[in-house]
Amino acid sequence: MAIEVMNVSKRFGTFTALDDVSIRVTDGALTALLGPSGSGKSTLLRIIAGLEIPDAGVVEIGEENVTGMPARSRGVGFVFQHYAPFKHMTVARNVAFGLAVRRRPRREIDARVHELLALVRLEGLAERFPSQLSGGQLQRMALARALAVQPQVLLLDEPFGALDAQVRGELREWLRRLHDEIHVTTIFVTHDQEEAMEVAEQIVVMNEGRIEQAGTPSELYEHPGNEFVMSFIGPVNRLGDAFMRPHDIQILPEAGAGTTEALVRRIVHLGFEVRVALILPDGRDVWAQVPRDQAHELELSEGQIVAVRLPAPRLFAA
Amino acid sequence: MSSSGAGAISLTPSGVPRSDPPRQALANAGATAGGARPGRIGVRAVALGYLALLLLAPLVMIFYRTFEHGLGPVWSALSASNFQHAFWLSLEVVAIAVPLNTIFGIGVALLLERSRIRGKGLIGMLIDLPFAISPVVVGLALVLVYGKTGWFGSALQGGALQVIFSVPGIVIATAVVSLPFVARETIPVLRELGTDAEQAAATLGASGWQTFWKVTLPGLRWAVVYGVVLTTARALGEFGAVSVVSGRIAGQTQTLPLYVEDRFENFDITGAYAAAVVLALLALGTLGAMSLLARRRHERVES
Numbered sequence: 001m002a003i004e005v006m007n008v009s010k011r012f013g014t015f016t017a018l019d020d021v022s023i024r025v026t027d028g029a030l031t032a033l034l035g036p037s038g039s040g041k042s043t044l045l046r047i048i049a050g051l052e053i054p055d056a057g058v059v060e061i062g063e064e065n066v067t068g069m070p071a072r073s074r075g076v077g078f079v080f081q082h083y084a085p086f087k088h089m090t091v092a093r094n095v096a097f098g099l100a101v102r103r104r105p106r107r108e109i110d111a112r113v114h115e116l117l118a119l120v121r122l123e124g125l126a127e128r129f130p131s132q133l134s135g136g137q138l139q140r141m142a143l144a145r146a147l148a149v150q151p152q153v154l155l156l157d158e159p160f161g162a163l164d165a166q167v168r169g170e171l172r173e174w175l176r177r178l179h180d181e182i183h184v185t186t187i188f189v190t191h192d193q194e195e196a197m198e199v200a201e202q203i204v205v206m207n208e209g210r211i212e213q214a215g216t217p218s219e220l221y222e223h224p225g226n227e228f229v230m231s232f233i234g235p236v237n238r239l240g241d242a243f244m245r246p247h248d249i250q251i252l253p254e255a256g257a258g259t260t261e262a263l264v265r266r267i268v269h270l271g272f273e274v275r276v277a278l279i280l281p282d283g284r285d286v287w288a289q290v291p292r293d294q295a296h297e298l299e300l301s302e303g304q305i306v307a308v309r310l311p312a313p314r315l316f317a318a
Numbered sequence: 319m320s321s322s323g324a325g326a327i328s329l330t331p332s333g334v335p336r337s338d339p340p341r342q343a344l345a346n347a348g349a350t351a352g353g354a355r356p357g358r359i360g361v362r363a364v365a366l367g368y369l370a371l372l373l374l375a376p377l378v379m380i381f382y383r384t385f386e387h388g389l390g391p392v393w394s395a396l397s398a399s400n401f402q403h404a405f406w407l408s409l410e411v412v413a414i415a416v417p418l419n420t421i422f423g424i425g426v427a428l429l430l431e432r433s434r435i436r437g438k439g440l441i442g443m444l445i446d447l448p449f450a451i452s453p454v455v456v457g458l459a460l461v462l463v464y465g466k467t468g469w470f471g472s473a474l475q476g477g478a479l480q481v482i483f484s485v486p487g488i489v490i491a492t493a494v495v496s497l498p499f500v501a502r503e504t505i506p507v508l509r510e511l512g513t514d515a516e517q518a519a520a521t522l523g524a525s526g527w528q529t530f531w532k533v534t535l536p537g538l539r540w541a542v543v544y545g546v547v548l549t550t551a552r553a554l555g556e557f558g559a560v561s562v563v564s565g566r567i568a569g570q571t572q573t574l575p576l577y578v579e580d581r582f583e584n585f586d587i588t589g590a591y592a593a594a595v596v597l598a599l600l601a602l603g604t605l606g607a608m609s610l611l612a613r614r615r616h617e618r619v620e621s
Contacts, residue, residue, distance in 0.1 A: 049521055050520075050521075051517050051520070051521070070520070071517070071520040071521050072520045072521065072522075072523045072524060072525065073523075074521075076521055077521065078517075078518065078521040080514050080517070080518060082514060084514035084515045084517065084518040085515070086515055086518075086519075086532075086533055086536075087515075087537065088536040088537065088539075089536075097519065097522050097524070097532070098522035098523055098524075100532075101519075101522065101523050101524040101525075101528050101532070102523055142518075145518075145522065146521070146522075148522075149522060149523060
């Protein structure tokens with residue numbers, strides 16, 4: 001189901017969480033709401049779910065105006081940041097909850113729960129209680145519970161925020177594959193640009209209650225619409241009003257046309273990539289990103305003077 | 319793989335010397351703990367002695383004096399019709415007042431923690447009022463409101479419902495003095511539970527009523543059980559407020575605590591002790607049931 005949010009605003013007391021926000025999510029898309037904390041991304045997600053009521057604006061799910069509709073009638077699956085397990089129920093009963101409140105026949109519920117636990121790879125843990133699961137397992141249980149009622153839309157609030165780095169990486173990959181399998185329109189909230197780039201097909205960048213830019217990961221990276229998006233998505237060097245990506249700065253063996261001198265201040269080896277901190281003749285700091293082999297060929301060392309070619313800087317109207 | 323292995327090895331030399339200062343601190347902590355031991359034993363002795371003198375000794379004495387001359391006198395004391403009536407009246411009052419306060423307590427906890435009404439502070443204070451006011455004052459106030467010359471005393475008389483000097487009055491007085499327990503036990507637990515699980519239930523299609531029964535109440539159940547136990551214990555033992563509103567008519571409006579006092583005043587020592595033992599056993603039974611439940615819950619969580 002497509003989702004359309006039109007001119008939505010929401011205030012909490014004197015704090016403006018959302019200021020005239022509009023987004024459109026196409027049917028079956030996997031979209032990230034990306035922004036720093038306090039940018040309004042979670043509030044927007046909760047408004048789509050019906051957990052918050054907007055002060056102004058309209059929310060449509062599949063062409064239907066759901067703005068005043070309670071959460072339970074919206075057919076939305078929601079995965080909470082801290083999973084919100086029903087602690088007194090087993091994993092199987094957690095997953096069965098949505099079907100049980102709809103009074104579906106026992107046999108249908110059992111079959112569906114079995115199927116979902118297999119999907120999220122928790123078959124052996126059906127009779128455990130949430131207190132006996134790890135964070136990653138709780139996350140998958142919460143996802144199975146949300147999917148049990150076959151939602152038209154799946155919403156995830158910081159789905160990987162509370163997990164350690166390795167589990168997070170696995171779950172990202174897995175969510176992506178799950179989406180390819182079941183094709184439910186999915187929106188997730190994250191403050192991690194790498195996570196958004198890796199998982200989402202569409203990214204909506206938010207800041208201070210407004211949408212900064214929406215587009216595919218490569219569109220946002222290649223053509224950032226403003227300073228905020230440029231510096232939030234991907235690494236960046238800032239020289240006054242000008243921005244440049246570190247991998248666009250070239251380090252050359254010899255001086256040539258359009259090159260300038262720079263002093264190598266520090267070299268950081270990060271596996272494939274090498275970060276080189278440079279000081280330009282006018283005293284400004286920039287850093288360049290070069291592949292390992294190239295760094296090796298250049299025989300870079302700290303304190304050395306090298307030739308660099310700076311890319312045409314990007315400027316944004318203030 | 320190989321690069322991460324090399325990284326781990328290179329980290330080791332700097333890691334080793336760092337472990338020394340904490341070890342030193344641990345040793346110091348052990349020394350201070352050892353030095354404090356005699357003082358700790360003293361504190362324990364005082365605490366246990368206090369409990370023994372104030373709680374245990376009187377309880378043991380009551381049991382001892384009751385069964386001093388064997389079971390015969392106790393049996394005949396417990397066969398007295400006024401005792402029997404007092405016993406069943408007390409249970410009846412508990413059976414009405416405790417469920418009323420349980421429903422009220424959960425309701426007011428939901429009101430304070432899950433709604434957006436104004437004046438929550440005031441409601442919170444009102445709930446605590448029965449803790450602060452002497453039960454005798456509660457009894458007198460009830461007489462002023464529900465008595466013959468009271469506010470709606472005459473209206474009640476017309477409707478042929480006598481409250482004061484009758485069972486309804488006793489129930490009301492008992493309900494008032496035992497009112498805070500369930501609310502006070504459930505409010506903090508409700509706050510701690512948060513609203514995430516309830517909102518999850520809503521997104522899964524549960525109605526407000528289904529969410530309450532399947533999610534909120536099960537989360538609260540131990541707080542409710544504990545509150546019910548305290549309410550029951552308090553309701554069983556209530557003397558002051560009931561004493562004022564009941565009229566203390568033997569065989570009619572005499573609850574168990576009132577019966578104990580009546581027997582004591584009339585020099586029927588065996589009757590007083592026997593009834594007191596029954597009252598104590600009821601209270602101990604309530605507490606025992608609770609610790610049994612608490613243990614089962616503990617095992618469930620541990621497993």
